[in-house]
Amino acid sequence: MADDAKAAETGGTNIHPMDQFVVEPLFGDGALHWYTISNATLWFGMAILATTGLLVLAQSGRSLVPTRGQSVAEMIYGFVYKMVEDIVGKDGLAYFPYILAIFMFTLTANVIGLLPMSFTTTSHLAVTGTLAFGLFFIITLIGFMKNGLGYFKLLWVSSAPAILRPILFLIELISYFVRPVSHSIRLMGNMMAGHAVIKVFAGFAGAMGVGAVFPIIGIMAVYGLEMLVTVIQAYVFTILTCVYLKDALHPGH
Amino acid sequence: MEGDIEVMGKLIGAGLACTGMGGAAVGVGHVVGNFLAGALRNPAAAPGQTATMFIGIAFSEALGIFSFLVALLLMFAL
Numbered sequence: 107m108a109d110d111a112k113a114a115e116t117g118g119t120n121i122h123p124m125d126q127f128v129v130e131p132l133f134g135d136g137a138l139h140w141y142t143i144s145n146a147t148l149w150f151g152m153a154i155l156a157t158t159g160l161l162v163l164a165q166s167g168r169s170l171v172p173t174r175g176q177s178v179a180e181m182i183y184g185f186v187y188k189m190v191e192d193i194v195g196k197d198g199l200a201y202f203p204y205i206l207a208i209f210m211f212t213l214t215a216n217v218i219g220l221l222p223m224s225f226t227t228t229s230h231l232a233v234t235g236t237l238a239f240g241l242f243f244i245i246t247l248i249g250f251m252k253n254g255l256g257y258f259k260l261l262w263v264s265s266a267p268a269i270l271r272p273i274l275f276l277i278e279l280i281s282y283f284v285r286p287v288s289h290s291i292r293l294m295g296n297m298m299a300g301h302a303v304i305k306v307f308a309g310f311a312g313a314m315g316v317g318a319v320f321p322i323i324g325i326m327a328v329y330g331l332e333m334l335v336t337v338i339q340a341y342v343f344t345i346l347t348c349v350y351l352k353d354a355l356h357p358g359h
Numbered sequence: 360m361e362g363d364i365e366v367m368g369k370l371i372g373a374g375l376a377c378t379g380m381g382g383a384a385v386g387v388g389h390v391v392g393n394f395l396a397g398a399l400r401n402p403a404a405a406p407g408q409t410a411t412m413f414i415g416i417a418f419s420e421a422l423g424i425f426s427f428l429v430a431l432l433l434m435f436a437l
Binding site: 124189192193288292295296298338341345346349 | 410413414416417420421424425427428431435
């Protein structure tokens, strides 16, 4: 109601594409604390339930001829397993469970966020940033534990002319520290931009009366594109994790 | 016609920042176009390189997302 009054005062259309990203308490409207059950908590729980349901419950039958749920879970497992094996190599399979967890979490959180009236947890930098910086610290730690100081070979381009090497070292150092930033912002930006576009089209539909058919067709098209983008971004997030892990296990150019 | 000149500057800046996303669009199109050109010449080798294509898309797309983020920061954060 307050929004309608504000829109009437300023004379603008009633479009608030960013309102869907507000974190608010699920029960009542008090202040937010770390223990408050908010809409973010609810949809995190949904993502975890969906992952568990798909990977644990659907697999519990372990039948020789898989059911529908079991064959989906097996396909996802095989897909991620092959990705880790192809990109990181055989010795990267030790980290396969963590990468499968990352993939399943980003996939379910992205796809569940597409439900109408839901809340996209991965559209917040706090969520993707925690994932990406956690991965960054773990992977840097793995790199130094496996290679010792030899990990600096990743930044020291030995195939370049000797004069250029210190300059390239600086550039590689900067690009190494930008990795978690771009890793997190890519996922967050894609999720936020797509959902905001859908909301903007919905705002047009509300303002156009009978002509609302055209924005609704537009929403359907953008929604189809978003289905593709959510899955591709989960895939890209995982594949970049694999690439960074490969650099940690086998540094050098 | 009234308003804050600071808000005007922010909104114009946000609009200008969004032009950077066009560069990312060109970059992604270049990556996929070249992948397709190579894949049509040698279709047998194409499936093994799709992962590389997605990594290339991700890297060139990141810069467009950065400019989108600058626009968002100008409009909501600063």
